[in-house]
Amino acid sequence: MSWIAFAGKELFRKRIFPVTFVLSLLFVSLFTFGVYKISTNFEGHVETLAGNVSDSIVLMTLGLLFSQMIIAFFILFTTMGAISGEIENGLMLAILSRPIPRWKVYLGKYAGYAFWLVLYAAIMYFAIMMPVHYLLHFPMLPLTLLKTFLLFIWTPLLLLAVCMLGSTFLPMLGNGVACAMLYGLSMFSGFAENIFNKVGENEMVSRFAFLLKLLMPANSMLNRITFELLDGLELPLPTQAVESMGPFATFNVPSNAFVGYTIVYLIIILALGCFGFRKKDIA
Amino acid sequence: MIILQTDRLSKTYASGTGCSNISLTIKQGQIFGLLGPNGAGKSTFVKMVVGLLRPDSGSGTLFGKPIGDPESRVKLGYLPELFRFQDWLTGAEVLRYHAGLCGMTRAQTKSASFAARIKEVFRTCGLNERGYDRVRQYSKGMQQRLGLACALLMDPDFIILDEPSSALDPIGRYEVRQLLERLRSEGKTVFLNTHLLEDVEAVCDEVAFLHKGQLRASGPMQEMLRTDSSWELTVSGWLPELQEELSEQLLPGMAVEVTKKAADGSAVLKVSAHNREQIGYLIRLLVEEGVTVYEVVPVQGSLEAWFLSMSGGEAAGGARS
Structure with missing residues (x-):
């Protein structure tokens, strides 16, 4: 509880959360306005249900993608100096000389940030999904909603762990750049793979994308979310509708085993961070 | 403990x-x-x-x-x-x-x-x-x-x-x-x-x-801070020519410096010596020359002097502290 309260004070008093909320509200408002305009365009026109649903999927995927990117930037800028920054500016000197094992400090900081991050991600997730559901009448089953919500908040938790691990070994700015590039590469490789797969599988691109997925599973989780949202709905979509979504198509949907891998991934990343922090000299 | x-x-x-x-x-x-x-x-x-x-x-x-x-x-x-x-x-x-x-x-x-x-x-x-x-x-x-x-x-x-x-x-x-x-x-x-x-x-x-x-x-x-090599002697009956006379009779390693001198013949001498025996020897010489010795005080080193002597008067040369 103390770590959560402490992280909350930091995020609010440094005005990170207020600023993020205002800008997020702007993003969500624009998104909702877009959804509303599309929904009104459908009215009074003879449209196929399939076309309606297809547009809803693209909009929803775009909304989820951009909200994930906003959350990713929030994580990067908030936590790129979580360890190294606090060492560099002397905050850690008084903290680590207390009778507390370093791994507890590390995991405490992770838990504190994670709590507020999940809260923010939850707000963003429902702010995207609700307009799509109510204005575009996109069908959502409660179980699907729960599964996709968990997957949606999972990626930020992974990115947070990676960012804190990087912060244990790299200076603040270097870590920010490294994590942003890793996240960007992960997303780009996923999009590139989808585009290449549309014209026939490219082994080299697929292999490269797979390696990046192992390093940073952000894009895979987004693919899985899209897949989960469509799976089992028995939507009246043309056979090629989803595949024609270009970079947002759901080729190579990550398996349950891959989702399981991300759990192991998180545990390993956190363990590595704790180990690295324990061994680190605070000069 | x-x-x-x-x-x-x-x-x-x-x-x-x-x-x-x-x-x-x-x-x-x-x-x-x-x-x-x-x-x-x-x-x-x-x-x-x-x-x-x-x-x-x-x-x-x-x-x-x-x-x-x-x-x-x-x-x-x-x-x-x-x-x-x-x-x-x-x-x-x-x-x-x-x-x-x-x-x-x-x-x-x-x-x-x-x-x-x-x-x-x-x-x-x-x-x-x-x-x-x-x-x-x-x-x-x-x-x-x-x-x-x-x-x-x-x-x-x-x-x-x-x-x-x-x-x-x-x-x-x-x-x-x-x-x-x-x-x-x-x-x-x-x-x-x-x-x-x-x-x-x-x-x-x-x-x-x-x-x-x-x-x-x-x-x-x-x-x-204690130093065994320096003493301060407060005397009276001191004459300027005594310093030269004494210096001829001092033992190796000994030195006498007049740090204060008054017209009435009182003076403060700073004496460098290896040990207390040498100070005893100097006191005997002074008494023989008609000088009255009022006080003999070993000089306590200052922390600053000690600090400088320990560091050899130099900084660490940019080492990380």
Whole structure:
């Protein structure tokens, strides 16, 4: 509880959360306005249900993608100096000389940030999904909603762990750049793979994308979310509708085993961070 | 009771600086001063003791537990050098946060008794009501006072202060000295890491001198400052020509210098000699020349002179401290 309260004070008093909320509200408002305009365009026109649903999927995927990117930037800028920054500016000197094992400090900081991050991600997730559901009448089953919500908040938790691990070994700015590039590469490789797969599988691109997925599973989780949202709905979509979504198509949907891998991934990343922090000299 | 004991504790940075083979013993109830020029390796040594740095070699115990073990730091209060606190918190929130790090629950840190404790340390360290302001609004001196409050918060038995007076004005320095005296009277042990000699001279029982990462000397302050080679003689009946006459009869290694001279024949002589026997010999010569010797006082070395002699009059040469 103390770590959560402490992280909350930091995020609010440094005005990170207020600023993020205002800008997020702007993003969500624009998104909702877009959804509303599309929904009104459908009215009074003879449209196929399939076309309606297809547009809803693209909009929803775009909304989820951009909200994930906003959350990713929030994580990067908030936590790129979580360890190294606090060492560099002397905050850690008084903290680590207390009778507390370093791994507890590390995991405490992770838990504190994670709590507020999940809260923010939850707000963003429902702010995207609700307009799509109510204005575009996109069908959502409660179980699907729960599964996709968990997957949606999972990626930020992974990115947070990676960012804190990087912060244990790299200076603040270097870590920010490294994590942003890793996240960007992960997303780009996923999009590139989808585009290449549309014209026939490219082994080299697929292999490269797979390696990046192992390093940073952000894009895979987004693919899985899209897949989960469509799976089992028995939507009246043309056979090629989803595949024609270009970079947002759901080729190579990550398996349950891959989702399981991300759990192991998180545990390993956190363990590595704790180990690295324990061994680190605070000069 | 031994509070801290280190045995050949060493830490070398990639630049080749740090400190090596530092063996020290700190006993309960004393104020121990670690002296040395900037970059001598004082802070490196302290950081190893409080678990911030991992020693390359050697070992040490704090309250009987290996240094680096969090358990060894339960009764420790530490004021780091060049520290910062979370400037988005108030001073009181910083203290509550540190209490949490020391194992107190959130409910305990919010209790009335702990609020009273916070108030008490704020008063002790001269922060008073300003302790409830945001750290962002503090001057450097106030941040230093908050650092002191943080070090004293959990009523530690052993307090390590790394340059505690560095950001304080003369009044603040005086208050810190008073505080150190009070801590000693309460049976606390204080380790003072500083290059401010007046602080050390005023309060320390024992001192150690570190230079270029090496321990040059360690022991009780009076012992460190005692010098057997210089005496001051107050005499009367002194005549200017006596100096030349005496110099012909002095033993090898002896020298006489007149530091004060009055028209009535009284004078103060500064005498260099190897031992007290040589001083006895000089007194006999003076008496034979008709000089009256009123007082013979061994010259106590100043801490500044000792500091300069230990460091050879040079700084550590940019070594990391």
